[in-house]
Amino acid sequence: MSSAFLLFAALLLDAVLGEPRWLWDRVPHPAVVMGRIIAWCDTRLNTGQLRRIRGIGVIAALSVGALALGETLAAFGPPAEIVVVAILLAQRSLCDHVGAVADALRLSTGDGRLMVARIVSRDTGTMSDSDVARAAIESAAENLSDGVIAPAFWFLVGGLPGLILYKIVNTADSMIGYRTDRHADFGWAAARFDDLLNLIPARLTAAIIALLSGQLAQWSGIASDARRHKSPNAGWPEAALARALDIALAGPRSYHGQKIEFAYVNPTGRKTLTHNDIDAAVTVLWKTWGMTLAACFVIALI
Numbered sequence: 509m510s511s512a513f514l515l516f517a518a519l520l521l522d523a524v525l526g527e528p529r530w531l532w533d534r535v536p537h538p539a540v541v542m543g544r545i546i547a548w549c550d551t552r553l554n555t556g557q558l559r560r561i562r563g564i565g566v567i568a569a570l571s572v573g574a575l576a577l578g579e580t581l582a583a584f585g586p587p588a589e590i591v592v593v594a595i596l597l598a599q600r601s602l603c604d605h606v607g608a609v610a611d612a613l614r615l616s617t618g619d620g621r622l623m624v625a626r627i628v629s630r631d632t633g634t635m636s637d638s639d640v641a642r643a644a645i646e647s648a649a650e651n652l653s654d655g656v657i658a659p660a661f662w663f664l665v666g667g668l669p670g671l672i673l674y675k676i677v678n679t680a681d682s683m684i685g686y687r688t689d690r691h692a693d694f695g696w697a698a699a700r701f702d703d704l705l706n707l708i709p710a711r712l713t714a715a716i717i718a719l720l721s722g723q724l725a726q727w728s729g730i731a732s733d734a735r736r737h738k739s740p741n742a743g744w745p746e747a748a749l750a751r752a753l754d755i756a757l758a759g760p761r762s763y764h765g766q767k768i769e770f771a772y773v774n775p776t777g778r779k780t781l782t783h784n785d786i787d788a789a790v791t792v793l794w795k796t797w798g799m800t801l802a803a804c805f806v807i808a809l810i
Contacts, residue, residue: 511664512807514586518593519660519801526600538595542679545570550684550694559693567680567697574676578669593663596675598655599797602648603790609644610786613637620783627651631762639761641781645789646757649713649745652793654678657716658709660800664807677701703740710741713796714748720795721752729774736771743773750774753788755781 527537536544549566581592605627613620620640625632627647635643658678663671677698684691685699714734718724730747737743737758750757756777760769772779 510808511667512804514589515593515660515663516801516804516808517590518597518663519599519797519804521590521594522597523600523797525594526604539675539679542676543683546676546680546683550691554684554690554694560696563684563694564697566694567677567701570676570680571673571701574673575669578667578672581672582668589668592668593659593671596659596671598651598659599793602651602655603793606644606648606786606793607790609640610783610790613640613783613786629763631765634762637783638779638781641783641785642755642757642759643761644786645749645753645755645781646746648786648789648793649749649757650739650742652796653706653710653713653741653745656797657713657800658706660804661709661712662705674705677705706741710744714744716796716799717745717748717752717792720792720799721748723748723751726751733773737773738770747773749789749792750777752792753785754778755785 546566549570553562553566582589609620609623609627612623617635617637617640620637621632621635624635624640624643624647628643630643632640632643659671659674662674666673680698681695681702683698684695685702686692686695714730715724715727718727718730723730730744730751733747733750734743737746743758746757750773754774754777756775756779757773758770759772759779760767762768
């Protein structure tokens with residue numbers, strides 16, 4: 509059975525079931541297990557001298573373990589592969605979490621702040637409605653690439669080993685891939701490897717969004733906007749989504765009480781955003797999912 513057909517089935521399963529709470533309240537989600545392993549490595553190994561070498565060793569060991577685990581799980585056959593892939597995709601949960609911010613913002617600014625704080629790491633306590641909406645839409649764009657398109661891409665390229673390798677590296681980057689005093693060296697390998705693994709998926713995500721929104725003719729502008737972003741990859745889906753919705757994303761925000769003046773992506777776009785813009789972004793997420801599903805079906809037929 510082809511990887512494309514397995515991915516087609518997994519995309520449907522994830523869209524229908526999402527993250528069943530009754531299951532993950534009883535057993536830890538694989539992403540949680542990955543996080544615990546990385547946290548243990550951070551606590552035990554991110555000390556003393558040669559932190560960069562230690563960090564490289566951790567990523568190498570995690571990568572080998574991910575590849576071996578993928579091969580083992582694949583040996584259980586197509587049904588097991590479909591279930592594992594569906595668990596490691598995040599389309600339904602992403603749309604649910606981003607949509608929940610729009611629903612909360614309809615009630616009040618405070619409710620919107622509380623809900624968006626669940627999906628972003630920036631300061632939310634003084635956000636305006638527009639700030640809340642912008643943060644939610646940026647999270648939608650970045651996680652569409654990281655949580656849906658990139659896992660799907662690496663499953664098509666490398667089967668379950670490729671998918672699990674991507675997920676462990678992406679999880680490591682989200683935990684230790686920061687340029688802080690503690691993680692600048694130890695998390696260097698995680699950040700660089702994650703950049704490499706997302707190089708194609710981020711641009712592929714942008715291309716799909718641009719195609720669906722009739723913005724392919726503006727690809728040079730999308731590319732220019734993407735380069736304005738602080739991330740070498742996240743800027744691509746954000747730039748494409750910003751143009752699709754004719755809004756400005758990124759821009760100034762606060763972390764740990766310190767305001768940082770990031771450049772806007774699509775700076776000529778509308779800067780005053782509402783819950784309706786979040787709804788429009790979720791619609792783009794589902795359209796992108798639909799196109800990915802259709803592409804898998806065509807590839808499986810071929």
